[in-house]
Structures are given as structure tokens and as C-alpha cells.
Amino acid sequence: MSTTAEIREAQRAFLGLLERPLVTPATDAALHRQIVQRQQAVTDYARRVGYRIQRVGHAVRLIRVPIDGEVTAPPRPADAPSPRLLSLACRIAACCEEISGAVTLQRLSDMVRDLTAAPGVQLSVYDPDDREQRKQLRDAAAFLAGWGVLRRRTSDERLLDEWTESGAGPGAGYEVDRHALLLMTSPDVLALALNPEPGGDDEQGATRTLRHLRALLETPYLAYADLPAAEADALRMARGLRAGDLSQMTGGTLEARAEGLLLVLDDDEEKPATVADWPKARAADWVALLAADQAGRDGTRQPDGTVHLTNAEVDAVIDYLIDDRGDYMNKPQKGVPGAARRDAETLLTELGLLTVAVDGSWTLAAAAGRYRDPTITFTETGERTR
Numbered sequence: 001m002s003t004t005a006e007i008r009e010a011q012r013a014f015l016g017l018l019e020r021p022l023v024t025p026a027t028d029a030a031l032h033r034q035i036v037q038r039q040q041a042v043t044d045y046a047r048r049v050g051y052r053i054q055r056v057g058h059a060v061r062l063i064r065v066p067i068d069g070e071v072t073a074p075p076r077p078a079d080a081p082s083p084r085l086l087s088l089a090c091r092i093a094a095c096c097e098e099i100s101g102a103v104t105l106q107r108l109s110d111m112v113r114d115l116t117a118a119p120g121v122q123l124s125v126y127d128p129d130d131r132e133q134r135k136q137l138r139d140a141a142a143f144l145a146g147w148g149v150l151r152r153r154t155s156d157e158r159l160l161d162e163w164t165e166s167g168a169g170p171g172a173g174y175e176v177d178r179h180a181l182l183l184m185t186s187p188d189v190l191a192l193a194l195n196p197e198p199g200g201d202d203e204q205g206a207t208r209t210l211r212h213l214r215a216l217l218e219t220p221y222l223a224y225a226d227l228p229a230a231e232a233d234a235l236r237m238a239r240g241l242r243a244g245d246l247s248q249m250t251g252g253t254l255e256a257r258a259e260g261l262l263l264v265l266d267d268d269e270e271k272p273a274t275v276a277d278w279p280k281a282r283a284a285d286w287v288a289l290l291a292a293d294q295a296g297r298d299g300t301r302q303p304d305g306t307v308h309l310t311n312a313e314v315d316a317v318i319d320y321l322i323d324d325r326g327d328y329m330n331k332p333q334k335g336v337p338g339a340a341r342r343d344a345e346t347l348l349t350e351l352g353l354l355t356v357a358v359d360g361s362w363t364l365a366a367a368a369g370r371y372r373d374p375t376i377t378f379t380e381t382g383e384r385t386r
Contacts, residue, residue, distance in 0.1 A: 001043070007251075008037065008045070008251060009034050009036075009037065009038050009115070010038035010041035010042055010045070010130070011045075011250050011251045012034060013031065013034040013037075013038050013041075013042050013247060014034045014041075014045045014046070014097070015250055015265070016028070016034065016035070017031075017035065017046075017053075017060070017062040017189045017267065018030040018217065018218070019096055020353045021061055021062040021063075021064070022059065022060075022062075022147050022148060022180060022183060023035060023059070023060050023148070024058055024060075024148035024177060024179070024180050025058055026148055026151055026177070027146070027147065027148040030228075030252060032060065035060050036060070039053070039055075039060075043174070044355075045050060045248075045249045046062060047070065048205070048213070048249065049214050049217065049243065050065055050210045050211055050214070051063060051064055051065060052065060054183060054186070054189075056179045056180035056182045056345045057178075058179055059148065059177065059179035059182075059183050060151075060182040060183075061183040061184075061186075061189075062157045063192070063292070063308055065192060066153070066192060066193075066196035066197075067207045067210055067211055067214070068207060068211075069176050069196040071157055071193075071196075071213035072215055072217075072218045072219065073120070073180075073219075074218055074219050074220070074352065075219075075220070075349065075350055076316060076318055076350075077352065077353040083140055084136060084145060085136060085140050086140075086143075086309050086376070087123070088126070088136055088137055088140035089140040089141075089143050091116065091123070091126070091140075092108055092112060092140055092144055092150075092186070092187055093144060093149060093181060093184060094115065094138070094140060095096060095108060095111035095112060095115060096150070096176045096225075097147065097181070097185070099109070099176050099221075100143045100176070100178070101175065102173055102175050103172065103173075103174055103175075103176060104170035104171055104173055104174070105137070105138065105141055105160070105163060105170065105171030105172045105174070105217075106163060106170050106171050107126045107170075108135055108137070108141060108174075109126075109134070110128070110221065111138065112126050113126050113128050113289065118247055120335065123311075125163055128167060128315060128316060129167065129261040131164070131165065131167075132163070132249070134163070134164050134167060135164055138160065138163075138164050138171070138290060140257075141172070141174065143242060146230045147180065147184065148177055148180040148301055149176070149177055149180045149181050149184055150174040150177070151174060151175045151176075151177055152173070153172075153173040153175050153247065154172050154173040159172060160172045160241065161170060161212050162199050168196075169351060185359070186305065189218075204216075208234065209238075209242075210229060210285060212235055212242060212245070213242065213245060216242065216246060216254070216261060216262070216263045217246070217249075217250070217263065218278060219352060220351055220352040220353065220365075220367060221260055221261065221262035221365070221366075221367040222235070222260050222261050222262070222316070223259055223260035223305070223366055223367070224236070224260050224289070224304075224305070225260070225304035225305065225306075226260075227260065235261070235302075238286070239254065240257055240260070242254060244295065246263055250265060251266055252264055252265040252266060253266075256368070257367070257370070258305065259304065259305035259366030259367070259369075260305075260366060260367065262367055262370070266383070268273055277353060278347065279374075283328065283329050283330040283333055283343075284343040284346075284347060285347065286307075286325075286328040287321070287328070287333060287340050287343045287344050288343065288344045288346075288347035288351075289331060289338075289371060289374050290315060290321050290325055290328065290374065291318065291321060291341075291344035291348070292322060292344075292348055292353060292354075292364065292368045292371050293321065293371060293372055293373065293374055294317045294373060295314070295317050295362060295364050295368075296306060296364055296368055296369060298313060298317055299362070299364060300317070300385070304366065305366030305369070305378055306363050306364060306365060306366055307362075307363070307368070308361065308362070308363050309361060309362040309364070310361050311360030311361050313323075313361075313362075314341065314360065314362050315360070318340050318344070321340065322340060348368070352365065352367075353365045353367060353368040356369070
């Protein structure tokens with residue numbers, strides 16, 4: 001029988017894989033050790049939501065198998081890699097298939113250039129003589145290093161800067177981690193991602209529990225209004241069961257609100273978070289927190305629990321906050337037109353709490369009500385706390 005400590009370690013490992021789906025000893029030694037030590041429990045947790053754990057050598061990957069042709073995903077963060085960067089990262093990964101051992105950034109650049117210029121290859125051209133494209137390739141290599149496919153072997157940033165600016169020199173030295181590369185470029189995983197099988201009405205019913213668990217694990221909340229009426233009623237009836245499932249897998253608590261459900265993780269510094277760590281002690285977070293609260297008060301509440309504000313009403317909310325709560329803002333937010341609003345929109349959108357329409361109007365999610373009546377104080381050290 002597993003001890004409480006062992007169960008907690010397995011939960012942390014599972015949450016860590018949700019946050020970082022490809023793990024090697026080089027990318028996160030502590031998380032990798034937890035996953036390997038509690039692999040059976042982590043594998044069981046993954047199976048409960050229809051995921052797979054795949055291991056090649058020392059590399060471990062969580063595979064999010066699509067359901068009904070879709071993969072549940074959180075809101076796209078503002079700093080997410082661009083399609084161009086992802087395309088270059090895929091090309092570098094393809095070139096790494098031909099490499100064993102060490103390779104320089106210059107060599108990778110030559111290989112990507114040759115790959116895109118090959119007859120019959122329908123890819124946008126990569127020009128290594130263009131400084132901007134060299135920067136993009138540098139960032140794509142760093143992206144792969146973050147996932148453990150490449151391991152940086154040189155530490156001299158001057159070489160990297162020189163190559164980026166002028167194309168001279170080796171750039172940087174890397175070593176290819178073939179275990180991580182095999183997991184990233186696995187043909188069966190690519191097939192699932194590129195050709196997911198759409199489901200029918202029968203599969204919708206059969207996969208209902210999996211879809212609900214995934215939404216609660218991967219997204220900020222699950223709103224009843226986003227589900228068909230019959231499915232929403234079924235979730236209300238089964239929320240006790242879902243709470244038990246999620247507690248066993250994560251150690252968290254399922255919070256039931258009139259508008260839906262959300263997973264609240266325990267305040268544990270050692271536990272990786274699958275959701276954004278918000279709010280933090282910084283001005284952008286305070287602006288977003290205060291804007292969500294004031295918008296929830298001033299906007300028009302809809303039957304599904306969302307709150308709507310016109311573009312003019314949003315401006316009025318921000319102007320009021322600058323005048324009344326400016327102590328929590330930095331100089332650009334108070335002095336640069338539109339800065340406070342941009343910060344609030346960026347963070348609240350990433351958190352899945354806000355949708356901004358083309359006309360600038362806001363639709364605040366029902367879950368934003370969880371942050372009502374925030375209290376912000378200054379500690380003795382000058383730090384702000386919620």
C-alpha cells in the first residue's frame with residue numbers, strides 16, 4: 001500500500017508532466033526522478049483521462065490522445081511560439097535524425113537550408129544570409145533545447161551573438177538527445193496530431209467522462225453553459241465522482257459554482273502548477289485582478305453567468321481604476337494611454353477569463369467571479385499580497 005508521501009509524489013509527477021509533457025534528466029532532474037520512481041501510478045492517472053505515457057531510454061513523454069478529433073488545451077499564452085518558429089523547430093528536428101553526437105548551429109543552419117531547397121519539398125524557404133531568419137533559427141534551436149532534444153554544449157554567448165548578427169563562426173555547439181528526439185518525432189504521435197479521427201454521437205456519450213476530466217485538468221474551468229443541456233445536467237449529478245477522481249490524481253479540490261466547476265490545487269510550493277500562477281506581486285497582475293472585479297460589477301450579467309461590457313464601458317472601468325487605484329500601478333500604466341487596458345486584457349485572456357471582441361467589447365467568464373472583492377495590502381518589505 002502506498003504511503004501518503006508516495007501518493008503526493010505521484011500526484012506532483014503527474015501534474016509536472018501536464019505542464020512539461022517531454023521530460024529528460026537534463027531538462028528537469030527532480031521531475032524526471034519523480035516520474036521514474038512513481039511511473040506506475042503516473043501511468044494509471046494518465047490512463048484515467050485517456051492519455052498515454054511513453055518512455056524511450058531516459059526520456060518520458062505524456063501523449064494527449066485526441067478525443068472526437070480534438071485535444072483539450074488551455075488558452076494560448078501571449079508568449080507562445082509563432083507558427084514560423086514551430087516550423088523551423090520541426091525542420092531542425094528532422095535534420096537531427098541524421099546527426100549522432102555533436103553539431104553546431106551553423107551546421108544545423110546549412111542542413112535546414114538544404115532541406116527547404118530540396119526538390120519536391122513544399123516548405124517556405126530558409127535563407128541563412130538573412131539576419132532575421134538566423135534569429136528565428138537560433139530561437140527554434142533554443143526551443144528544442146528547452147524540450148531536451150538539443151543540449152547546449154557551449155556557454156560562450158559571444159559566439160552565438162556573432163553568428164546571429166553576421167552569420168560568422170559556429171554559433172553554438174549542441175548535442176542531440178536521440179531519446180527525446182524519438183519521442184518528439186514519433187510517427188504514431190504525429191499521425192494522431194495531424195489526422196485525428198472525428199467522433200460521432202455515440203462516441204460523444206462514451207467519452208463524456210474523459211472530456212470533462214480533461215477540461216477540468218487542462219483549462220481554467222468547465223462552464224455548464226459550454227455543454228449541451230443534457231450533458232451539463234449529467235455533470236451536475238456526477239460532480240461528486242469527478243471530485244473524487246481529480247483528488248486522487250492531483251490532490252486538489254473541485255470547487256462547485258452555480259456556473260460550473262474548477263479545480264483548485266493545494267498551496268504547495270513543491271507541486272508544479274498546470275495553470276498560471278496568478279496573481280503575482282507585480283503591477284500587471286494587480287491591474288488584471290482589479291479590472292476583472294470592477295468589470296464584473298459594472299457590466300451586464302448574462303443568464304449563463306458571463307458579464308458583457310461595451311468598448312466604452314471597458315474604457316470607463318480602466319479610467320476609474322487609474323484614478324481610484326493608481327497606487328497599485330506602475331508609471332506606464334498610469335501615464336501611457338491604453339497600457340493598463342492592454343495589460344489587463346493580455347493576462348485575463350491568457351487565464352481564460354476574458355474574451356475580447358473585434359469591436360473592443362469584453363465578455364468576462366463566469367469563473368472570474370471567483371476573484372471578486374480582492375484585498376491588496378503592502379507588507380513591511382514593500383511587497384504586495386492578495
